[in-house]
Amino acid sequence: MKKFLSILLLGLLSLALYGCNDDTPTDRIEITFWHMSPVGSASFSDTRRIITEFNQSQDVYFVKGTGFSFWDYWDKIAVAISSRTAPDIGLSTIDDVPIRAEAGVLYNLSELIEADPDGIEIDQLYDSQLSFATYDGHLYALPFTATTRVLYYNLDMFTAAGLSADDVPTTWSELHTVAKQLDIVQGSSIQQLGFDPTYGNATYHGYLWQAGLDFFDEDLNPTLNTQGHIDVLQWMIDFNSEFTRSQLTAFGDANTMLGINPFAGERVAMMIEVDSLYQTIKEAGADFNFGVTSIPVPDDGGIRVNWGSGFSVEMYDNNKNTPDKKAGAWEFLKYLMSKDTQKDLSETNGWIMAHQGAMLEVAEGDAIMTRILEEVAYARDKVYVPYAPSWHGNDWQSYYNDALTGKKTAAQALADARANYLQKKANWEATR
Amino acid sequence: MGKTISIIKMRKQENLIGYLFASPWLFGLIVLGFFPILMSFYFSFTNYNMVSAPKIIWFENYRILLTNDNLFWKSLGITLYHVVIAVPLGIFVGLFLAFLLNSKIKGISIYRTLFYLPNVVSVVAMTLLWMWLFQPNFGLINQLLKPLYDLFKMEPLGWYLDQDLSKLTLILMGLWTAGGSMVIYLAQMQDIPVTLYESADIDGASWFKKMIHITLPLMTPSIFFNFIMGLIGSFQVFTIAYIMTGGGPSRSTYYYAYYLFDKMMNDNAMGMASAMAWILLVIVLIVTVFALRLNKYVFYLGEDS
Structure with missing residues (x-):
């Protein structure tokens, strides 16, 4: 029995050791890299392959990748950065690069690029994204992925309503006219909805940008108190005024709770959504005809813009003075940002x-993907507001909701939201 | 002489072994418990965004929270509302269940198990389940109530999606776990000496009189215990709102603990969040001290009165 147990133990031990074969060869410098493809995720083995290819391409550095799920990643990286145990290279969000750059936890990439000008094809990256990664005139991160928002339209529904692809709206008034032709109502219940400005991934600030307005001025003071702001919000509220808000919420919510997007579920003819919905529809094997186009803009002087964001790739300075690791991380960064790897990563993760x-x-040969990519050039990220990092989310949602449900008028909701931002700003400044 | 020394030596050794065995717990208490508590006290006097080093600002966080933060008071009010309704209601339902299940019918242990079962379910799973039940459009509860809605010609209730009802919805949902306190009530109920009831029977007391004059007074220790625990727990209510309502609609379920969480996660204001935690501790302490005064109305069996 004892013998059996010790053999079993030995077997398990060797299995465990075998599992650790990722260990860094002793003659190489270990570089740690955190990503979002954990063991068990669909993209795990390809991510691992991409890392392994780098390790095999040279014999100085050895990159050790660790994957966390998207939902866990942010807490892990935040804790690691603040405890100065961050990986040598990792992913983060591009809109808040300045907060980390200011804290001195990121390496200045401009210096590295200057010393190695051919390392990164900077001209292949989007200017708007690069500006978000810039702090005090220097790059502290590189854009890694991009997202964008487009208008998805269901061509079958267009055809059924006697419309064609030529009728796809480009302005807000066209959008309204076309949407109304696509509404199908039976008795008092909505069967199909043409469009609703609150559905999908549309946001109030997205519409503001199209109208040449914003939440904040250049000094990050909240604006929100002009007639233009009120008009845009009112437009959103009134778009489907023939239905009650609870009807509209119920119609959208019923699908969302089942995990089905109302557009993918063929209940809504047009919807503003992020690029990844295309991937979702494809994977679900949907058999309806659809297309994507730019989000319609206000009739007078509307601006072609959409809210896009992305992951950044950053090199973390844990203040441990490790030039070897810094050099290694730079090598790996160059590899990650190279055209071939970027292509590989896109095919692996479905990311732009x-x-x-x-x-x-x-995107070659894929008309929809090509069209989506065109919109990335018009994507703009939300500004990072240190006193209200979640200004578009939690800080805004309740006022937005009050306005939509009619609990407050658009003007009142905006005034209250502004007062809240002002209070947050004053409090933030008091603790500086 | 030699014998004494060896006994002292043995005692020392025994102590050492004792500490050794207790060390995992001690480690947990000091490193995982006491250290974070101390650190949060320190952070509450700093401006700390979890990236840069904390900067001491003394009482500024406390001043801001108490004098210039509308949401602080709003979230505290919402939490108090929850405490004031959920705690008594929880006690009432727990007691009611205990009374029901304190009988000698066939299969009573199965019923008791059934009522206790919700406590075994994780809060997250429970909340998701109730979300489906309360869903205004296709949830089971509104389907069952449909005849009533038709009868009174009213709009179906919006439950957690209606900002006037959301707080009550969450409280109602919380009652599902009343079986936890029921078990404690039941244990105490069965501890009451039968002789008391027998002598009451001889004196011709009715069922109601027996309940008012024997059962309830002798139940007060467990009621008191559940009351205090309920108070402390209710002040920290968070999970159900986080999963079910996201603090909404329109911040109607934005509890204190939720605001604290957002201060840390959304505003990156760890210092402010720590200050909130300490303010909550003080509030809970004060409320508990007052609640403990009720102890004089508690009857402990076997004590001289």
Whole structure:
């Protein structure tokens, strides 16, 4: 029995050791890299392959990748950065790069690029994204992925209503006219909805940008108190005024709770959504005809813009003075940002990568993807507001909701929201 | 002499072994418990965004929270509302269940198990389940109530999606776990000496009189215990709102603990969040001290009165 047990133990031990074969060869410098493809995720083995290819391409550095699920990743990286145990290289969000740059936890990439000008094809990256990664005139991160928002339209529903692809709206008034032709109501219940400005991934600030307005001025003071702001919100509220808000919420919510997007579920003819909905519809094997286009803009002087964001790739300075690791992380960063790897990563994760040339190759022959990529150039990220990092989310949602449900008028909701931002700003400044 | 020394030595050794065995717990208490508590006290006097080093600002966080933060008071009010309704209601339902299940019918242990079962379910799973039940459009509860809605010609209730009802919805949902306190009530109920009831029977007391004059007074220790625990727990209510309502609609379920969480997660204001935690501790302490005064109305069996 004892013998059996010790053999079993030995067997398990060797299995465990075998599992650790990722260990860094002793003659190499270990570089740690955190990503979002944990063991068990669909993209795990390809991510691992991409890392392994780098490790095999040279014999100085050895990159050890660790994957966390998207939902866990942010807490892990935040804790690691604040405890100065961050990986040598990792992913984060691009809109708040300045907060980390200011805290001195990121390496200045501009210096590295200057010393190694051919390392990164900067001209292949989007200017708007690069500006978000810039702090005090220097790059502290590189855009890694990009997202964008487009108008999805269901061509079958258009045909059924006697419309065609030529009728796809480009302005807000066209949008309203076309949407009304696509509404189908039976008795008092909605069967099909043309469009609703509150559905999908549309946001109030997105519409504001199209109208040449914003939440904040250049000094990050909340604006929100002009007639223009009120008009845009009122437009959103009134778009489907023939239905009650609870009817509209119920119609959208019923699908969302089942995990089905109302557009993918063929209940809504047009919807503003992020690029990844295309991937979702494809994977679900949907058999309806659809297309994507730019989000319609206000009739007078509307601006073609959409809210897009992305992951950044950053090199973390844990203040441990490790030039070897810094050099290694830079080598790996160059590899990650190279056209081939970016292409590979896009095909692995279904992400839009930051490298434009790589994405053009990925999208070749795919009309919808090509159209989505066109919109990335018009994507703009939300500004990082240190006193209200979640200004578009939690800080705004309750006022938005009050306005939609009619609990407050658009003007009142905006005034209250503004007062809240002002209070947050004053309090933030008091603790500086 | 030699014998004494060896006994002292043995005692020392025994102590050492004792500490050794207790060490995992001690480690947990000091490192995982006491250290974070101390750190949060320190952070509450700093401006700390979890990236840069904390900067000491003394009482500024406390001043801001108490004098210039509308949401602080709003979330505290919402929490108090929850405490004031949920705690008594929880006690009432727990007691009611205990009374029902304190009988000798066939299969009573099965019923008791059934009522206790919800406590075994994780809060997250429970909340998701109730979300489906309370869903205004296709949830089971509104389907069952449909005849009533038709009868009174009213709009179906919006439950957790209606900002006037959301707080009550969450409280109602919380009653599902009343079986936890029921078990404690039941244990105490069965501890009451039968002789008391027998002598009451001889004196011709009715069922109601027996309940008012024997059962309830002798139940007060467990009621008191559940009351105090309920108070402390209710002040920290968070999970159900986080999963079910996201603090909404329109911040109607934005509890204190939720605001604290957002201060840390959304505003990156760890210092402010720590200050909120300490303010909550003080509030809970004060409320508990007052609640403990009720102890004089508690009857402990076997004590001289």
